[in-house]
Amino acid sequence: MCKETHLDSSNQGDALPTRNVSFRFGDLFPGFEGDSRTISVPCYQDAVSMPAVARLIPKREEGYVFQEDLLEGVLDYLSAPMNDALYIFGPSGSGKTSTVHQVAALAGWPVVEMTLNGRFEMTDLTGHNTIIRGEVNFVYGPLVRALKYGYILLLNEIDLADPAELAGLNDVLEGRPLTIVQNNGEVITPHANFRMIVTANTAGSGSEESYAGTRLLNPAFLDRFRFLESSYMPQEREERLLREQYPELGAGIAGAMVRTAAEIRRSHTCQEGTTVYMTIPMTTRALLRWAHLCQDGEGSPERIRQALDSSFGFRITREERVYLHRIFEDILGNATAEEAQGRDK
Ligand SMILES: Nc1ncnc2c1ncn2[C@@H]1O[C@H](COP(=O)(O)OP(=O)(O)OP(=O)(O)O)[C@@H](O)[C@H]1O
Ligand SMILES: [Mg+2]
Incomplete structure (x- = not known):
């Protein structure tokens, strides 16, 4: 004592x-x-x-x-x-x-x-x-x-x-x-x-x-x-963080958000296979803010895109933003298709 x-x-x-x-x-x-x-x-x-x-x-x-x-x-x-x-x-x-x-x-x-x-x-x-x-x-x-x-x-x-x-x-x-x-x-x-x-x-x-x-x-x-x-967390850990802090997002959306952040970071460091240079990386802080802003509203794709812009997209150029939306929609589309395939099996 x-x-x-x-x-x-x-x-x-x-x-x-x-x-x-x-x-x-x-x-x-x-x-x-x-x-x-x-x-x-x-x-x-x-x-x-x-x-x-x-x-x-x-x-x-x-x-x-x-x-x-x-x-x-x-x-x-x-x-x-x-x-x-x-x-x-x-x-x-x-x-x-x-x-x-x-x-x-x-x-x-x-x-x-x-x-x-x-x-x-x-x-x-x-x-x-x-x-x-x-x-x-x-x-x-x-x-x-x-x-x-x-x-x-x-x-x-x-x-x-x-x-x-x-x-x-x-x-x-x-x-x-x-x-x-x-x-x-x-x-x-x-x-x-x-x-x-x-x-x-x-x-x-x-x-x-x-x-x-x-x-x-x-x-x-x-x-x-x-x-x-210090560097950004590996994807699986960042996904765990997002799902623990925002369980209502659902695994598909949370996974797509984390993969989008990872892809933006890859483009920022000009890694192989990336086509557009992103001037700033998406930080864990911005990712958590994105998840937080998605909570308001019904989780509609429109709301998620607005939240993406409020948390990160408005800080980059218009061209980069087009690329950002495309990356997210591709990743989300693939995740949804994989989920549907999983259900059909
Ligand atoms: N490993 C983690 N687990 C949970 N939250 C995290 C983790 N890493 C970062 N965050 C969250 O991201 C936000 C930013 O983290 P932090 O302030 O530690 O970053 P930083 O590296 O000090 O950034 P800066 O260089 O801008 O000061 C915080 O809200 C923090 O809670
Ligand atoms: Mg700090």
């Missing part, structure tokens, strides 16, 4: 864990049944009575389908970080951010998160002075809260930030204390549970894909990370 809890009321109700508890991977994570490796996670027995900390633990998403490699890499990092930070890169909507959320949700590990942009400054992470009841107080930023209290710091879209500003993270990335100059030089020593995970569409060294606003990151900065690549 965890008893004492160390609350620091001056900073947003953050709290230190009272101790860590070890869990077998197999007891916490789907797909690891029988795996005896352990992960030591912070114990916040009083989290319910500390709404501020409880709020930092992400919510579990029913029917979330983990990708094994990604899950394994994130677990390896969380359980044995060896003074590294973790860099997850891959195409948009492939599950980078949500994997971290769902692992933290199952482990009960608080996450402080920030999405970076071209105007990012280190003080966004360290904190700022503010006036509270007539007094100047320093409010910790996400980096300081994660360092001091042992949370996971999740920085999304790291490759949109100015590499010169990111160099301010180098000391922390090596496990060294952080000095906050703006708070009279306060020195923050990293808590043993502190972890830093960043996500991005590129690995920081450029990409053949066009991701507007991304930058080349400094090699010395990148050298402080271990890397994990």
Whole structure:
């Protein structure tokens, strides 16, 4: 049982864990049944009575389908970080951010998160002075809260930030204390549970894909990370996800939607047999949105096509959209014919 809890009321109700508890991977994570490796996670027995900390633990998403490699890499990092930070890169909507959320949700590990942009400054992470009841107080930023209290710091879209500003993270990335100059030089020593995970569409060294606003990151900065690549789920898994989250769609439609998404991705990467280049791939996020929008209405072909355009089609050119509709109708037509043949046998 965890008893004492160390609350620091001056900073947003953050709290230190009272101790860590070890869990077998197999007891916490789907797909690891029988795996005896352990992960030591912070114990916040009083989290319910500390709404501020409880709020930092992400919510579990029913029917979330983990990708094994990604899950394994994130677990390896969380359980044995060896003074590294973790860099997850891959195409948009492939599950980078949500994997971290769902692992933290199952482990009960608080996450402080920030999405970076071209105007990012280190003080966004360290904190700022503010006036509270007539007094100047320093409010910790996400980096300081994660360092001091042992949370996971999740920085999304790291490759949109100015590499010169990111160099301010180098000391922390090596496990060294952080000095906050703006708070009279306060020195923050990293808590043993502190972890830093960043996500991005590129690995920081450029990409053949066009991701507007991304930058080349400094090699010395990148050298402080271990890397994990995320990619779209294999078709059968994506179909399982769709059918678990939207059972009312029916197997035929769900299968046709997943195959359409796969075909669009193939056309985007100019794979053999594709005739039209699609400028953007259909992400898992867009696919789920498509399924969600199909729910309104009677599931008529017209409604499904409208939902396809609302979720993805209107973002591509008219020519690509014609191709998109043709692909979906061909795939759906084949699926319906196969179903009818199956019934006749
Ligand atoms: N494996 C998965 N199981 C369930 N849902 C998933 C999975 N992968 C992605 N999704 C869903 O797709 C959406 C996008 O996922 P996520 O935000 O993790 O993508 P991302 O790779 O971080 O994208 P971006 O590069 O745009 O930030 C989320 O709503 C998430 O729930
Ligand atoms: Mg993301």
